């Protein structure tokens with residue numbers, strides 16, 4: 213069987229059954245958007261977590277009555293600690309300006325404040341090998357005991373609590389992906405079945421003039437794979453559009469190193485496309501088998 | 507089993523029989539009176555029984571006590587029939603006699619209820635469901651209601667039997683164009699069957715049946731809807747493919763077809779084979795096949 217003629221027959225089929233093919237493609241695209249969005253959140257959160265693990269960030273807030281000399285002493289003490297990779301002093305004025313940049317349009321809210329509510333602080337990044345919760349809390353305690361320090365905050369507390377949730381979310385994600393994969397396969401199966409039913413007389417005639425099962429079903433399989441690919445591309449395209457929209461809203465990179473969201477990695481998009489095509493193929497397999505056995 | 511003896515066992519006799527074939531021919535040329543008719547039937551008309559050169563004389567179709575019934579209704583009863591290669595066989599009989607059913611059994615559209623059909627040396631009962639389409643490629647079939655594919659153009663309909671065999675596109679195009687020219691429809695290449703007249707559709711159906719140059723052509727009322735000009739075109743096609751060596755089997759009521767064509771005619775009635783006639787050297791005069799005069803002719807039904 214010549215490939216081009218099979219492709220031609222598949223495309224003619226798609227044209228002749230435009231509406232149900234469109235429904236199948238849209239369903240697949242919808243599935244891709246849901247699953248893709250999930251995967252996107254997932255990879256980003258993982259990214260953040262990894263990032264947070266790589267360089268644990270600790271904020272040391274100072275008491276308001278600290279003098280400049282005292283601040284200098286505290287700075288020395290922090291810098292001499294072996295766990296510290298680097299340390300940056302953030303003055304209360306600096307904190308205020310940072311906040312204004314972050315809030316962009318809502319600066320009037322801050323302008324209304326008569327006094328600057330931010331304390332002076334040190335922003336500390338720990339060395340990469342200091343990422344065990346025990347080490348971190350020990351470090352935080354040490355910092356807290358320095359005189360002039362009001363309190364110490366670190367994201368790790370929040371991250372550790374989050375780890376449990378992450379696992380649950382991961383499970384839900386797998387279930388979601390499986391569900392939508394099955395839904396896609398099912399909708400393609402349904403389409404293929406409708407195509408088959410609408411062409412029963414034609415298929416019977418083809419058999420009578422010598423068409424094998426393979427000759428008859430190959431274009432239908434191809435149709436399923438094309439549906440999967442089209443749906444996958446459409447879904448990824450729409451997802452990318454959504455991503456761009458979202459990224460521009462959040463103002464990607466406003467706080468360096470933290471609120472950057474990125475799109476799905478290339479590998480993942482390829483896997484999604486492959487999964488769509490496989491779903492299309494499996495759908496056809498499900499639909500076509502009973503007809504060929506009859 | 508009556509036909510279990512293969513041709514290889516009969517080979518030693520073939521030299522004798524090949525010589526023998528000329529004797530009845532000479533005899534019939536000399537004298538066509540009834541004394542020699544039984545001899546004619548034994549040695550010449552049904553040489554398959556005695557096994558001549560296997561390619562030429564092994565029946566291409568052998569039906570052996572074939573019956574077909576739908577529930578309790580017997581549609582064909584105990585048909586035993588050998589069809590030699592290159593026969594032009596006409597099947598007649600009143601409507602409902604089972605002509606179409608007989609053809610459907612031959613192209614494996616339905617199974618026999620009893621008996622066996624051997625086609626081209628293959629026991630059709632042994633052809634698996636998957637192999638049936640491949641097996642059918644030795645046939646070209648003109649179906650009773652044409653059965654053209656309405657969603658395909660004339661070209662695609664006629665090309666289909668070649669496409670399913672994986673022929674090269676340029677070869678397909680050439681062949682389809684040639685055959686459409688032969689039936690005078692080359693200008694309707696891209697038309698859809700619905701836009702054609704009944705006669706034109708029927709011509710397309712015939713074109714599709716013979717486009718593959720099949721060894722066996724089966725046609726169910728192929729001239730039913732044709733005006734006489736179209737019918738002539740079709741009959742010429744059948745004659746041409748017959749002359750090329752194909753075996754042609756046509757179920758028909760059509761008087762002109764019966765008068766003009768064929769070298770053998772069988773008659774069915776209520777599912778039974780009631781008449782089997784040669785229209786060849788044994789019966790050289792134009793034979794009247796009106797149903798009344800059938801009775802007057804020598805029947806070969808066993």
Ligand SMILES: Nc1ncnc2c1ncn2[C@@H]1O[C@H](COP(=O)(O)OP(=O)(O)O)[C@@H](O)[C@H]1O
Pocket residue numbers: 576581599600601602603604605606607608
């Ligand atoms: N699929 C079927 N189911 C039941 N009866 C059938 C079927 N096909 C044909 N018949 C019956 O078999 C008989 C012979 O039909 P058919 O072979 O079409 O006759 P013909 O072609 O000689 O007119 C008819 O009585 C018809 O009603």
Ligand SMILES: [Mg+2]
Pocket residue numbers: 605606607650726
């Ligand atoms: Mg009929």
